[in-house]
Amino acid sequence: xxxxxxxxxxxxxxxxxxMAYRNLSSKEMFxxxxxxxxxxxxxxxxxxxxxxxxxxxxxxxxxxxxxxxxAKDEKExxxxxxxxxxxxxxxxxxxxxxxxxYFEAVGKDVKSAYISLVKAAMSGKDKFKCANQETYxxxxxxxVAYCCPVIGRxxxxxxxxxxxKDGVGYFSLSIGKDELKNxxxxxxxxxxxxxxxxxxxxxxxxxxxxxxxAYVVRDAGYxxxxxxxxxxxxxxxxAYKVIMENKGYNNDxxxxxxxxxxxxxxxxxxxxxxxxxxxxxxxxxxxxxQCYIVDPxxxxxxxxxxxxxxxxxxxxxYYTNVYPKTSWNYFTHGNNSAAAAExxxxxxxxxxxxxxxxxxxxxxxxxxxxxxxxxxxxxxxETSREYSADNR
Numbered sequence: 436x437x438x439x440x441x442x443x444x445x446x447x448x449x450x451x452x453x454m455a456y457r458n459l460s461s462k463e464m465f466x467x468x469x470x471x472x473x474x475x476x477x478x479x480x481x482x483x484x485x486x487x488x489x490x491x492x493x494x495x496x497x498x499x500x501x502x503x504x505x506a507k508d509e510k511e512x513x514x515x516x517x518x519x520x521x522x523x524x525x526x527x528x529x530x531x532x533x534x535x536x537y538f539e540a541v542g543k544d545v546k547s548a549y550i551s552l553v554k555a556a557m558s559g560k561d562k563f564k565c566a567n568q569e570t571y572x573x574x575x576x577x578x579v580a581y582c583c584p585v586i587g588r589x590x591x592x593x594x595x596x597x598x599x600k601d602g603v604g605y606f607s608l609s610i611g612k613d614e615l616k617n618x619x620x621x622x623x624x625x626x627x628x629x630x631x632x633x634x635x636x637x638x639x640x641x642x643x644x645x646x647x648x649a650y651v652v653r654d655a656g657y658x659x660x661x662x663x664x665x666x667x668x669x670x671x672x673x674a675y676k677v678i679m680e681n682k683g684y685n686n687d688x689x690x691x692x693x694x695x696x697x698x699x700x701x702x703x704x705x706x707x708x709x710x711x712x713x714x715x716x717x718x719x720x721x722x723x724x725q726c727y728i729v730d731p732x733x734x735x736x737x738x739x740x741x742x743x744x745x746x747x748x749x750x751x752x753y754y755t756n757v758y759p760k761t762s763w764n765y766f767t768h769g770n771n772s773a774a775a776a777e778x779x780x781x782x783x784x785x786x787x788x789x790x791x792x793x794x795x796x797x798x799x800x801x802x803x804x805x806x807x808x809x810x811x812x813x814x815x816x817e818t819s820r821e822y823s824a825d826n827r
Contacts, residue, residue, distance in 0.1 A: 520550065525636040526630040526631045526634060526635075526699075527630070528622075528623035528626040528630075528698065530557075530583065530623070532582075533546070533549075534697045534703060534704045534766070535721075536703065536719065536779075537582065537766045539766075540770045540775070541573055541577075542570075544567070545570050545573050547566070548564065548565040548570050549574050549578045549579065549582060551564040552574055552590075552604065552606065553579070553583055556586055556590060556606070556615065557586075557612075557615070557619070558612075559611075561606060561607065561608070562604060562605050563603070563604050564603065564604075565602065565603060566602070571604045573767070575590075575592055575598070577768070580673075581690075581705075584690070585618055585675055586615070586619070588675055589608050589615060589618070590606055590608055591609070592605070592606060621679075622675065622678070625678055625679060626678060626698060629650070629655075629678070629695060630699060633650045633654075634647070634699060638699075639826050639827065640701050640720075640722050640827055641822065641825060641826045641827050642797065642799065642826070643700075644696065644701060644720055645747075646797065647695050647696055647699070648742070648747060649742045650695075651688060651691065651695075651731040651735070652731045652734045652741075652743075653740065655677075655681060656681055657681050657682060657735070658681065659684055659735075659736075672685075672686030672690030672705065672716055673687045673690060674690040674691040677690070678694075678695075685715060685716060685732040685733075686714075686715075686716040686732075688731055688732040688735065689717055689730065689731070689732055690716070692729070692731045693705050693718045696720065701722075702720065702722075703718055703720045704718070704765075704766040705718055706763055707763075707766075707768060708758045708762055708763055709762055709764060710762040713758075716732075717729070717730040717732070717733070719766075719779060719781065720748075722827045723827050725783045725785075726779050726783075727748040727750075728749045728753065728754065729746065729747055729748060729749075730746040731746070733745075734746045734747070738793070742794035742795075743794075747786065747789055749781070749786075749790065750781045750783070751781045763776065765778075765779050786825060789820065791808050792804075792806045792807065792818060793806045793807050793808065793809075794806045795807065801821070802821055802822050802823045802826060803819050803822065804822055805817070806820075
C-alpha cells in the first residue's frame with residue numbers, strides 16, 4: 436500500500452513540474468512573439484492589421500498622399516488663370532477684359548485658348564495653346580474679333596500649312612510685333628479716354644450702363660455706315676471702327692457698346708439675330724442675375740440727336756413679334772437653344788418708368804435723371820426721375 440502511495444506521490448510531483456515547465460515555456464514564447472511583433476512597424480488599414488508587404492505599400496501610399504498636393508477644382512484653376520493676366524486700374528484700357536456672358540456660351544476651353552492667343556500675339560509668337568480644332572475655329576473666327584477688336588483686325592489663320600495640330604493653334608499677323616504694340620497702345624489710349632470722360636470710378640452698374648448709352652447714342656458723334664465687317668461670313672460688328680473712326684452700322688454700334696461696358700466691368704454681350712435672310716444685333720446686360728436688352732443702335736436711328744430710353748433696359752417682348760426667338764443667338768452663333776433662351780430671358784420690368792423718357796443728364800449726388808417725355812400734343816415736357824431704388 437505504501438508502495439502505491441509513493442508511486443502516486445512521485446507521479447503527482449512530476450505532473451506539477453511538467454505543468455510548471457509548460458507555463459514557463461508559454462510565457463517565454465508569448466514574450467518572444469510580442470517582442471518580435473513590437474519590432475515591426477504596424478499599419479492599420481480599415482481597422483485590420485496588414486501583412487509585411489501590405490504594410491510597406493500602405494506606408495508609401497500614405498507618404499505620397501501627404502506629399503502630393505490636392506487637385507485644384509475648376510474655381511481654383513480659373514483663379515490661377517486670371518492671376519496670370521495683367522491687371523489695370525479702374526477706367527483704364529484692359530487688353531484682357533472679358534465678358535462672362537460670352538465665355539459662358541463658348542466654354543472655358545475657348546477662354547483659355549483666347550488668353551493664350553492674345554499673349555502670343557503680343558509676344559511676337561505665331562502659336563498658342565488650344566484644346567482642339569473646334570476651339571481653334573471659334574477663337575480664330577469669332578472670339579478674338581469679339582473680345583479684342585484691335586488684335587482681331589490683324590490676325591488670321593496661316594496662309595499655308597495647318598492651323599491646328601496636337602494641342603497647338605497657329606496664326607499669322609499682317610503687321611509686325613512692334614507695329615501691333617503701337618496699334619494696341621493707340622486703341623487703348625482712345626478707350627481709356629472714353630471711359631474717363633464718360634464715367635467715374637465710384638459709379639454703379641446702372642450709372643455706367645446709362646452714361647455709356649448716352650455716349651454711344653448722342654455724344655460720340657457716330658455716323659451710320661453700312662459697311663459692316665464680316666468674319667467667316669458672320670456679321671459680328673466692328674467695335675474698332677466705331678471707337679477709332681466714329682462710324683458704324685447696327686451691328687458695329689452694338690459691338691462697341693457691349694465692348695465699352697465690358698471694359699467698365701459690366702457683364703454685357705451681344706445677341707445676334709439670324710434667320711438666314713435677316714440679320715440684326717442688340718445687347719444684353721446682366722445686373723444682379725437679371726438680364727435686360729439695351730439697343731443703342733435703334734435708339735440712335737429713331738431719334739437722331741436725342742437719347743430715347745425706348746430701347747433701354749427693356750424686355751424680350753419688345754422684339755419677339757419682329758424677331759422670333761428661335762433665331763436669337765445668345766452671344767455666339769449656334770447658341771439658340773430653348774435652354775439658352777430661358778437662361779438669358781429678359782423679363783424684369785424694373786426700368787419700365789424710363790421707357791417713355793428721353794435722357795438729358797444725370798445728377799449722381801441727388802441720384803436723379805433729368806430728361807423729358809412727349810405729351811399728347813407732341814410737346815417735350817421736362818421730367819426727372821430719382822433712381823436710388825433702381826440703382827443696382
